[in-house]
Every structure is written in structure tokens, then in C-alpha cells.
Amino acid sequence: MKKISILIFALVAILGVQSAKAWGGFGHGAITYITEQHLTPTAKAECRRYLNHTLPWHASWMDHWRAVPPYQKLDKLHSFTATADGDVNWDSGKGKAVNLVKKTIKKLENDKYKSLPDSVVRYNLLVLIHALPDIHCPVHVSFSKKEFPQYKYTIRKNGKKLKMHKFWDASPGFTREGWTYEKYAAEVDNLKRGAVKKIVKKGNIDYWTRDIVKQAHRIYDITTPNIDVAKMSDKKKKEVTDLADEQVLKAAYRLAYVLNGIFK
Amino acid sequence: MKKILLFSAFVLSVLTANAWAISSEEAAVILATRNICPKAQKFVKKYLGKTFDDDIRYIYSKEARQIVPHNREIHYLHLDKNLQPMNVGKNDAYVAIEKAMEVVRAYKSHSKIVVTRALRTVICLMVDIHHIANIRIENIPHSQRDFSYKYHSTEVGKKKDKLEEANWSKLGKNCGGYPRGFSGEWRAYDMTIYLGDRFAEYSKGTLKDWAADNGAIAARYLAIYKPNAVVSCLDHKYTDPVTYDLMVKASCRLAALLNGIFK
Amino acid sequence: MKRFAIIFCAFVSVLGVQSAKAWHNFAHGSIAYMAEQHLSPEAKSKCNYYLRHTLSHYASWMDAWRLERFEVVNKSHASMSMPDGINLDFKSGDPAGGVMGHLVNALAELGDGKYKNLPDSVVRQRLINMAHYVPDMYCPSHVLFPESVHPSQKAHKLYEKGKKLGYHRFWDHCLGREGRVKWEYEELAAAVDKVSKKRVAEIQSGSLEDWGRDIIRLAQRSIEIVPMGTDVAYMPEEQVAAVRELVYEAAVLGAYRLAYVLNTIFADKNIPVYNDKK
Amino acid sequence: MLMAGEACAFRGFGHQTIAAIADNHLTENTKREVYSILKADNMVKHANWVTSQRSRAKRVSEWQYATLDANGKSTTTYENDGVVVIEKAAEVLRNRKNESDSLVFASLCTLIEIVGDIHCPGNIHIEGNEATKNFAFTRWNGRKVEEKNRLKSKWREMWHDYTKTHDVFTPQYYAEDLEIILLKKKAEYEKGTPRFWAENVGEDVVWCLKVIYPEAEVTNETVYRYEDINNRCMAKAGYRLAALLNNIFKQ
Structure with a gap:
């Protein structure tokens, strides 16, 4: 019997x-791939039932639509502004991405998604699955010009300017x-149970955002103004990838914790 | 017998589909008057009475031109590069709406006829700025006038690969493009179902935000629809839900304006 | 009556x-409008929930999207074949089976409350398709008779003031634009929807097999009323009245049966396909 | 092992995914025989053998195309046409007992790759329709309005890009992803002969050309919406390859 699939309101692949x-x-693909490895069987099945695909397939949906x-109102909800003392600057109206994450979680949790x-x-x-990893990207935390004028600069790659x-x-x-996602996960994803508990902190989003803002300051020490990325020393390159992997793992485990909580 | 046949054939061909064309604009106004607070409803009933046909077409009528001499440009919304209203003088929908709203807000100190004309100007122009064909954007030259483009219509049976000719104004004003025969009343019922409980979300913001919002949608489609462009038929079909949604927004925003008087 | 005959001929010529x-689009919209008036409150609220529009909004959606390559649209959703010359083909929804097969599949999938555990967008698509093809069945020109019953159905050409006119197109355009060019759904419904309670009960009952016989009866009468080679513009009054009466009956059957199908689905019941065989 | 098979529309990665899909649906007996011929434990490793032979024999690069006649039927007998090559390879495999080992290995590898090739809409040519060869159209990412942001894309590149974005998947993971919703259509997709398969994909090509055609102005969403067709073609290729191999290596 021909199963007729979904068209106008639900989006195709x-x-x-x-x-x-x-x-x-x-x-995004790497984060959602690692998240999928740590989902409970029910959460994984439910995600696939709703998305019709695996998580990495739709990881950058919000970027393309x-x-x-x-969906234009999603255009400005990818990043947020941070204050000097390391908290989300709510009144600037730019704290939207965190707000968006909180709102979607509130809509779905406690079995509300069933109705x-x-x-x-x-x-x-x-x-x-796009907004939560997005706020973990260190460069998606924007600092106001007044408080951090020194953070506005560009770097170089083989001499050419690079943002x-x-x-x-x-x-x-x-x-x-x-690298494929599988290889990336095998190399990077080796956290012990205790470390995971420290990252997730029982879903306390405010703790997450403060931690993200703290990490965001570090990138301005690693890639100083006008540094040529191609000619960096191996130790420096490792610093870059270590910070990136740390944020990727945090995003993946926190997203897994949220999804496991929703699809109990 | 022959004369009657000829006459009826003539009648059928002359009668343009005018009555149906404004069914969605009429529905927008009917829906707006249902979503406003009781005070505003009394106010509208007092000044407008019941029928909306002539309200929607008021700005085109001779009477409107005598009171406020204007030209065709008043139906258009002129936006600059970053989609903010350009004050082009009196022949601009944004300026005309604001002026009319001042009169409507101070309705106590104006005579009945003046307020009625202002209210009907607001109704007509609020619906007009929600047609993406009526939006003139400064840095997009081909948005300043109507143009024709080509697209491949797949719904026309087995016609060999022929490209159809169509006009931007027809697409920009088709309000969902679904079959004719909808009366204003029935389309308003259709819109209430579509709206559901989203009135607050649809009627947020000020007139400036709404202008920028419509301008963004128009700019998006004007990037594909250009004079003599060859547009894919899938894009052509997917404008229908967007133009329908804009007409529902027109009615919610009109209701928000009317509610604003009695806040 | 005279007035109608004149205007009808003028209408056909234009x-x-x-x-x-x-x-055509206007007829679909008006039939869906009529069906909507006879929906049960339960069915109406569910349709609004799934479609977020009225039925008449989506009435001719399947025609507009019939040739797109998405999974959801099947090419031939109009014609119905009669392999044994007596009953419509109920088997499967493929092109061979025709529209009645689609209805059988849909009822099997949605009936008896089974629609609740389907994703909402799938149910939504079924409703959009049903709002189109259930009234479509009663269009008289949609039954493909086998050679034995009606030898030259394909060559059944009509004429209009001497010019050739397709048999299929003539019957598609009968309903709707009589008299004034711009009827609205309410006016056509007022003219067509004069059905006694007894007749309604009769329509909204029985199995799909009985409905198939109604369809065949309509199609055969349509061939008798407008035989091959008639010039449509100069039909006498009785013939025009017969055409009008047949077309009104088809619209009524389409509207009430669409409402009946939706009412039964959303009341967690189902419609039998065959009369209970011994 | 990412082959540089840029020329064929499904690219090396696409062929590997189709082989991975077919791997899941081979019977025990077929697996034993196929893996013994290939001297490997899956078909993915040898999914790009034909493209690797292109430098040696020029005519091999023509095998990826399947030409249909004007009304979409596959009636060619030209020996380098994809469908004819598949039929010949299947013949060789059927009486594999009295054929040389290298010929059996070669025809098995061509079968694995060319069945995937004729299922790519970019590889179907229709006589009298020049557009099916290749043509350019403009794509727009929907963000910046200026003219210079238009992406000049080509018909075959479009079908090419669908697999390129999932390069970071492994073939097995990509196959698992495709089968989430397309597994239940396996019975329906398996039917038919290679000629019917080419015509089936030809239908998709004819209708897609009504939406995307020379000099069409297309937004990215239109191309995104048609990835569904690419997924279906790859799933069809995988199931039909498995069905064909099961049929050949039957007891």
C-alpha cells in the first residue's frame, strides 16, 4: 500500500x-552524531520518528531555512551578547539564542510534546538541535564594543585576511x-562518567551559559590579532582544536541530556 | 432570440472578475472587525456602517481624490535600502496611514464625515501595503513598476514544454491564489481557522516594523522575480501560502491599529 | 426555464x-463548501485542526499539484475502470484501480479511529486528497467503460457551434457557472442543496459497492442524455434540463458522501466496502 | 577511501552508499559467493572499480549513461549504454562456472557500480532533449539580494551536491539514514528489469526538468525539496542491486 509521505507544513529532507x-x-554534524551515541533507545527512536532522518542529517537545518x-524570525537567534561579569546580557535584546533554547525546551518537556x-x-x-550547539560556539558569544574594544580584530591565513x-x-x-563523524567521535569522545556529570550539572542552563562565556574569552588569547593561522606552531594548533573539542563535547552531552529528559 | 444570445455573450465577457478579486481584502476587513475590542466595534459600526465594498475601494474613488488630491503612488509603500519607510511626501501609503490615524485618534474633535474618510483610507492602504507587488524598494530598480516574467506551469496537462507568461502584480496580489468563488464571508471564516489563537503573535509591533517585515518578504521574492526572468514553477507555487499569510497579517494589524485608539 | 436555456448556451460558448x-475549480470549491455545511461538529473541529483551512480551500489542490514529483501526488486520480463491466474496480489505488481504490485504502488506514496514531501531516494529506477525489467520482465523464458496454467512449465527440468539444470537458464545466458568471459558493449551494431528509439518509448509507453503482448509473445516463455528435450550443430545453438535473444530483451525491466519509472517520467508525457477502 | 570519481554523477561516495544499502539485503548464500569473488567482507570497498579503470579504457567512462528514446522508453542496443552493460554483466555472472576469474570479478564490480549510475537522474539522457545532457541554471541562497551572490550551478552538479554534503557520513551510516523511511518501500522498489529501472528514473528526470531547466532562476529551497527524489533513487538502486544479485546467485 503506497505510504503517502509529508509535504506542505512538514519539511522534506x-x-x-x-x-x-x-x-x-x-x-554541527559532529556534535549531533556524538549526541546520538548517548541517547537512550526511546529518545533515539522518537527523534528519528519525528525527523525522518538521523540527527546529523538535519543538524544545520536552521542555517539553510x-x-x-x-522562518525569517530565526535569522537573528543564533548568538547572544555577554556582559562584563560573565552573564547573559538580557536587556540588550541580543540574548535571544539562549531564550530560544529555553522556550523550545519548555514547550517539549514533561511529556508536553505528546499533546x-x-x-x-x-x-x-x-x-x-541547532540552537543549543550554536550557543556553545565560542565566537557566537558577542561582547559589546564598549566593554571589550580589544576583541574586534581579524586574523590571517597564508597572508590573506580571515574573519x-x-x-x-x-x-x-x-x-x-x-575525517568522518565516526573517526572524530572515536578520537575525541572519551569522557568518564564523572566528567560528564560535571559538564551537565543536571540541566542548569544558567550554569551552562556562564561556563560558555568563560570559554569564549579564551579564544582571544589563542588567536591573537593578525596571527597567521597556517603558520601556527603545532602546540598552538593543538590549543585551538582542544578548545573546539571541549566545546563540542559539552554541547553534545548537554543536548543528549535534554533530549533524554524530553523523550523519557 | 439571436439578439439575446449576443447580448448575454457580451455581458459574460465584459464583466471582469472584479467582484471576486477583492474577496480576500474584504475578508481581511471582516476578520479585523471581529478581532477588535467592543468599544472599537461600536466606533466602526458608527462611522462605517455594515458593507465594506466601498470602504476597500475608497482610495480609488473620485471622492477621495477631491478631498486629498493624490496620484496612484499613494497605494505604494516606498522603502529605502535597509527597509525603513522613505518619507516621499504625501503620495506614500505609510505617510497617508499615519496622517489618517491621527485624525481617527482625535475623532472627538473632527466631524463624522472627516473621520469616516480617514478610517476608510486607513483600511484601504493597510490592505494595500500587505501586497508584495505594492512595495517599492529603493535599491531594487525593477520593483518600481509592474513587469512580466516567465515560468513553467506543470499543472497544464500535457502541454509541450511551453513557458507561461505572467505579471508580477498578479502574483504579488493573489492572496493565496486558491479557486475563485470564495465570498468575503467564507474567506473570513477560512482565515479565522488559519489564524487560530495566533492573534497576539500576528498583531505585534508598530507600523514601522510591519513595513520592514513586508519589505523583507518582497525583497526576497524580487530577487527571483525580475523582468523576463525564467522562474521555476515550484518557487511560483510556494508564494501562495506566503501571500495568504500576509493577508491574514493585514487584518490582524488593522485590528491592532483600531484597538490602539481605545487603549 | 427559457431564461436558463439561453444563458446556458451563451455560457457554453464562452x-x-x-x-x-x-x-473545474469552481465546482470543486462549491461541492466542498456544501459538504462543509453537513459536517458533524466533531469532524469540523478535527478538519480545522489538521488542515488549518476550510475544505473548499484545498478542494482543487490535487489538480494544481498532480504533476509534481513528490511522493504524495498520484497521477491518475480521476478515472475509474470497470473490468467486469458491472462493478467498479475496488482493488488498489494504483492507476489501474482508479479513484475508488484510493478511497478503499484511505478508509482502511483512517477508519475505526486508526487515524489517531498516524502522524498529523499524513492525515492532513489524506484529507486534502479526499476533499478532491470523493466529489470527483461523481463527475459523469470519469468512468472508463469497457468495450462491451460502451464501444466508442473515446470517440464520443460533441460539437459546439460546429467546433469540436471534448466529452470530458463538457461535463467538467456544466456545474457552477450557469447564469451569472460569478456565482459564489453560497449561491450555488442554495440552488443545488434542496434535498429531503429521507434522500439524505438514503445517500449517506450503504457500502462502497452501492456507491459504485450510483456512479455507473450517472455515467450511463450522461451518455444517453448527450449522445455522440450532439451540438451543445443548440440543445432543446428538455435536454438542457436533464443535463442540469443530472449535474445537480452528482454534486449532491459528492457533497453529502464527502461529509459522510469525514463524519464516520472522525466518529471512529468505518464504511463497509462490499455488501456483507454470504 | 574517497575515490576522485568526480566525473560520475553519484561520485565515489554515492556508489559506496548504494553498495552499503545492498549489503544489508543480500541473502546468506549470495553473501558467501559475492564476498568470495571480491575477496572482501563487504561490497563497499569495490564500489568504484569502474571509475578506477577509466584511465585504461576510454569507453568505460560511457557506461555510466543510460539513453532513452524520445518517449522515455529504453530501447537502445548500443553496447556502451549503461543498461546493456548491466545485462551483459548479469549474463556473465549467470554462467560464471565457465568464465575466467578476472572476467567474473570485473563484471561483478561493473554491476555494483553501473546499477547505481543509471539510478542517478544526472546520468539519464533522453533523445531530442538536449537539457538532459547538462545545462546551467542560477541558484540563489536566499540571503543577499545583489546579483553577484547568484550561484552558477549545473544540472549534473546539483545531483552531485546532494551526496557531497554528507561526505562526513560513513557509507554505512548514510545507508542507515536513508533506510529510516524508505525501508518500508523495499518490496515495491525491487520489481522490474534494468530497462524498466532506467525508464522509471527517466520519468523523474522529465518532471524535474519542468521545475529546473536551462536559465531557470531557482531558490535553494527548490533544490532542497528535490533531495527527496535523490534519496529515493539511491534507495531504489540499493534494493534493486540486492534483488539482482540475489537472483543471479540463487541455488
Whole structure:
């Protein structure tokens, strides 16, 4: 019997063009791949039932549909501003990405997703699996010019100018050409149970954001102004990839914790 | 017998599909008057009465031109590069709406006829700025006038690979493009189902935000629809839900304006 | 009566170039409008929840999207074949089976409350398709008779003021634009929807097999009323009245049966396909 | 092992995924025989053997195309046409007892790759329709409005890009992903002969060309929406390859 699939309101499969927007294609795919390894069987089955694909397939959905009506309001919800003392700057109106994550989680948790129509749950899942890793990208934490004027500069690659945002978005794939998600997970994903508990902290999102802002300051020490990325020493390159891997693991475990909590 | 046949054939061909064309605009106004607070409803009933046909077409009528001499440009929303309203003088929908709203807000100190005309100007122009064909963006030259483009219509049976000719104004104003025959009342019922409980979300913001929002959607489609462009038919079909949604937004935002008087 | 005959002929002469779709857009919208008036409150709220539009909004969606390559649209959703010359083919929804097969599949999947555990977008797509093809069945030109019953159905050409006119297109455009060019759904419903309670009970009952016989009866009468070679513009009044009456009956059957199907689905019941065989 | 098989539309990675899908659906007996011929424990390693032979024999690069006649039927008998090559390879494998080992190995590898090739809409040529060869159209990412942001894309590159974005998947993971929703259509996709398969994909090509055609102005969403067709073609290729091999290596 011909099973007729979904069309107008639910979205068909989405292509991931290798664009250096949030975290880049490789970053988002790696995070969601590691998340999928740590999902409970019920959570994994439910995610696949709603998304019709694995998590990495739709990891950069929000990047590709951000300009299409009726989703333009997602265009500005990929990053947030941080205050000097390391907290989210709510009144600047730029603290949206964290707000978006909190709202989608509140909509889905405590079995609320069961009463929602499938297409709404699918939409919220697509947003969640992109927005939560997005705020973990260190360069997605923007600091106001007044408090941190020294953070506004560009770096170089083989002499040519390169934006900080572009470089740090692709940092998980830095010095790792041709790696698949499986290889990346095998190399990087080796945390003990105790370390995971410290990262997740029982889903306390405010702790997460303060930790993210603390890490975000470190990138300005590693890649100083006008440093040529191609000619960095191996020790420096390792510093870049270590920071990137740390943030990727945090994003993956926290997303796994949230999804396991929703699909109990 | 022959004369009657000829006459009825003539009648059928002359009668343009005018009555149906405004069914969605009419529905937007009917829906707006249902979503406003009781005070505003009394206010509208007092000044507008019941039928909306002539309200929607007021700005095109001779009477409107005598009171506020204007030209065709008043239906258009002129936006600059970063989608903010350009104050082009009195022949601009944004400026006309603001002026009319001042009169409507101070309705106590104006005569009945003046307020009625202002209210009908607001209704007509609020619906007009929600047609993406009426939005003129400064740095997009081909948005300043109507143009024709080509697309490949797959729904026309087995026609050999022929490209269809169509006009931007027809697409920009088709309000969902679904079959004719909807009366204003029935389309308003359709829109209430579509709206559901999203009135607060649809009627947020000020007139400036709404202009920028519509401008962004228009700019998006004007990047594909250009004079003599050859547009893919899938893009052509997917504009229908967006234009429908804009007409529902028009009614919610009109209701928000009317509610604003009595806040 | 005279007035109608004149205007009807004038209307036919001004036929726009329409592709041979099913009932054309206006007819589909009005039949769905009529069906909507007879939905049970339960069915109406569920349809609003799934479709977020009225049925008449999506009535001709399947025609607009029939040739897209998405999984959801199947090419031939209009024609129905009669392999044994007596009953419609109920087997499967493939092109061979035709529209009745689609209805059988949909009822099997959605009936008896089974729609609750389907994803909402799949149910939504079924409703959109049903709002189109259930009234489509009753368009008289949609039954492909085997050679034995009606030898030259394909060559069944009509004429209009001497010019050739397709048999299929004539029957598609009968309903709807009589008299004034711009009827609205309410007006056509007022003219068509004059059905006694007894007749309604009769329509909204029975198995799909009985419905199939109604369809065949309509199609055969349509061939008798407008035989091959008639010139449509100069039909006498009785013939025009017969055409109008047949078309109104088809619309009524389509509307009430669409409402009946939706009411039963959303009341967790089902419609039998065959009369209970011994 | 990422082959530089840029020329064929499904690229090396696409062929490996199709081989991975077919791997899941081989019967025990077929597995034993196929893996003994290939001297490997899966078909993925040898999914790009034909592209590696291109430098040696030029005509091999023509095998990836399947040409249909004007009304979409596959009636060619040209020896380098994809469908004819598959039929010949299947013949060789059927009476593999009295064929040389290298010929059996070669025809098995061509079968694995060319069945995937004729299932790519970019490889189907229709006589009288020049567009099916290749053509350029403009794609727009929907963000910046200026003219210079238009992506000049080609028909075959479009089908090429669908697999390129999932390069970071492994073939097995990509196969698992495709089968989440397409596994239940396996019985329906398995039917038919190679000629019918080419015509089936030809239908998709004809209708896609109504949406994307020379000089069409297309937004990215239109291309995204048609990835569904690419997924279905790859799944069909995998199931049909498995069905064909099961049929050949039957007792």
C-alpha cells in the first residue's frame, strides 16, 4: 500500500551546503552524531520518528531555512551578547539564542510534546538541535564594543585576511581534513562518567551559559590579532582544536541530556 | 432570440472578475472587525456602517481624490535600502496611514464625515501595503513598476514544454491564489481557522516594523522575480501560502491599529 | 426555464481554454463548501485542526499539484475502470484501480479511529486528497467503460457551434457557472442543496459497492442524455434540463458522501466496502 | 577511501552508499559467493572499480549513461549504454562456472557500480532533449539580494551536491539514514528489469526538468525539496542491486 509521505507544513529532507555559518557543516554534524551515541533507545527512536532522518542529517537545518518566509524570525537567534561579569546580557535584546533554547525546551518537556501535533514537535526539534550547539560556539558569544574594544580584530591565513568568526566556526575540522563523524567521535569522545556529570550539572542552563562565556574569552588569547593561522606552531594548533573539542563535547552531552529528559 | 444570445455573450465577457478579486481584502476587513475590542466595534459600526465594498475601494474613488488630491503612488509603500519607510511626501501609503490615524485618534474633535474618510483610507492602504507587488524598494530598480516574467506551469496537462507568461502584480496580489468563488464571508471564516489563537503573535509591533517585515518578504521574492526572468514553477507555487499569510497579517494589524485608539 | 436555456448556451460558448481536469475549480470549491455545511461538529473541529483551512480551500489542490514529483501526488486520480463491466474496480489505488481504490485504502488506514496514531501531516494529506477525489467520482465523464458496454467512449465527440468539444470537458464545466458568471459558493449551494431528509439518509448509507453503482448509473445516463455528435450550443430545453438535473444530483451525491466519509472517520467508525457477502 | 570519481554523477561516495544499502539485503548464500569473488567482507570497498579503470579504457567512462528514446522508453542496443552493460554483466555472472576469474570479478564490480549510475537522474539522457545532457541554471541562497551572490550551478552538479554534503557520513551510516523511511518501500522498489529501472528514473528526470531547466532562476529551497527524489533513487538502486544479485546467485 503506497505510504503517502509529508509535504506542505512538514519539511522534506534538507541539504547541508558546506557553509561556514554557525559551527559549519562539520561542527554541527559532529556534535549531533556524538549526541546520538548517548541517547537512550526511546529518545533515539522518537527523534528519528519525528525527523525522518538521523540527527546529523538535519543538524544545520536552521542555517539553510533562516531566510525563507515563514522562518525569517530565526535569522537573528543564533548568538547572544555577554556582559562584563560573565552573564547573559538580557536587556540588550541580543540574548535571544539562549531564550530560544529555553522556550523550545519548555514547550517539549514533561511529556508536553505528546499533546502537540507532529509537525510542531518536528519544528521545535529542528530548532533545538541547532540552537543549543550554536550557543556553545565560542565566537557566537558577542561582547559589546564598549566593554571589550580589544576583541574586534581579524586574523590571517597564508597572508590573506580571515574573519575570526569564519575561522572559529570551522575549528573542529581544523587540521582534520577528510575525517568522518565516526573517526572524530572515536578520537575525541572519551569522557568518564564523572566528567560528564560535571559538564551537565543536571540541566542548569544558567550554569551552562556562564561556563560558555568563560570559554569564549579564551579564544582571544589563542588567536591573537593578525596571527597567521597556517603558520601556527603545532602546540598552538593543538590549543585551538582542544578548545573546539571541549566545546563540542559539552554541547553534545548537554543536548543528549535534554533530549533524554524530553523523550523519557 | 439571436439578439439575446449576443447580448448575454457580451455581458459574460465584459464583466471582469472584479467582484471576486477583492474577496480576500474584504475578508481581511471582516476578520479585523471581529478581532477588535467592543468599544472599537461600536466606533466602526458608527462611522462605517455594515458593507465594506466601498470602504476597500475608497482610495480609488473620485471622492477621495477631491478631498486629498493624490496620484496612484499613494497605494505604494516606498522603502529605502535597509527597509525603513522613505518619507516621499504625501503620495506614500505609510505617510497617508499615519496622517489618517491621527485624525481617527482625535475623532472627538473632527466631524463624522472627516473621520469616516480617514478610517476608510486607513483600511484601504493597510490592505494595500500587505501586497508584495505594492512595495517599492529603493535599491531594487525593477520593483518600481509592474513587469512580466516567465515560468513553467506543470499543472497544464500535457502541454509541450511551453513557458507561461505572467505579471508580477498578479502574483504579488493573489492572496493565496486558491479557486475563485470564495465570498468575503467564507474567506473570513477560512482565515479565522488559519489564524487560530495566533492573534497576539500576528498583531505585534508598530507600523514601522510591519513595513520592514513586508519589505523583507518582497525583497526576497524580487530577487527571483525580475523582468523576463525564467522562474521555476515550484518557487511560483510556494508564494501562495506566503501571500495568504500576509493577508491574514493585514487584518490582524488593522485590528491592532483600531484597538490602539481605545487603549 | 427559457431564461436558463439561453444563458446556458451563451455560457457554453464562452468556455475558456480549460485543461481537461476533473470538475473545474469552481465546482470543486462549491461541492466542498456544501459538504462543509453537513459536517458533524466533531469532524469540523478535527478538519480545522489538521488542515488549518476550510475544505473548499484545498478542494482543487490535487489538480494544481498532480504533476509534481513528490511522493504524495498520484497521477491518475480521476478515472475509474470497470473490468467486469458491472462493478467498479475496488482493488488498489494504483492507476489501474482508479479513484475508488484510493478511497478503499484511505478508509482502511483512517477508519475505526486508526487515524489517531498516524502522524498529523499524513492525515492532513489524506484529507486534502479526499476533499478532491470523493466529489470527483461523481463527475459523469470519469468512468472508463469497457468495450462491451460502451464501444466508442473515446470517440464520443460533441460539437459546439460546429467546433469540436471534448466529452470530458463538457461535463467538467456544466456545474457552477450557469447564469451569472460569478456565482459564489453560497449561491450555488442554495440552488443545488434542496434535498429531503429521507434522500439524505438514503445517500449517506450503504457500502462502497452501492456507491459504485450510483456512479455507473450517472455515467450511463450522461451518455444517453448527450449522445455522440450532439451540438451543445443548440440543445432543446428538455435536454438542457436533464443535463442540469443530472449535474445537480452528482454534486449532491459528492457533497453529502464527502461529509459522510469525514463524519464516520472522525466518529471512529468505518464504511463497509462490499455488501456483507454470504 | 574517497575515490576522485568526480566525473560520475553519484561520485565515489554515492556508489559506496548504494553498495552499503545492498549489503544489508543480500541473502546468506549470495553473501558467501559475492564476498568470495571480491575477496572482501563487504561490497563497499569495490564500489568504484569502474571509475578506477577509466584511465585504461576510454569507453568505460560511457557506461555510466543510460539513453532513452524520445518517449522515455529504453530501447537502445548500443553496447556502451549503461543498461546493456548491466545485462551483459548479469549474463556473465549467470554462467560464471565457465568464465575466467578476472572476467567474473570485473563484471561483478561493473554491476555494483553501473546499477547505481543509471539510478542517478544526472546520468539519464533522453533523445531530442538536449537539457538532459547538462545545462546551467542560477541558484540563489536566499540571503543577499545583489546579483553577484547568484550561484552558477549545473544540472549534473546539483545531483552531485546532494551526496557531497554528507561526505562526513560513513557509507554505512548514510545507508542507515536513508533506510529510516524508505525501508518500508523495499518490496515495491525491487520489481522490474534494468530497462524498466532506467525508464522509471527517466520519468523523474522529465518532471524535474519542468521545475529546473536551462536559465531557470531557482531558490535553494527548490533544490532542497528535490533531495527527496535523490534519496529515493539511491534507495531504489540499493534494493534493486540486492534483488539482482540475489537472483543471479540463487541455488
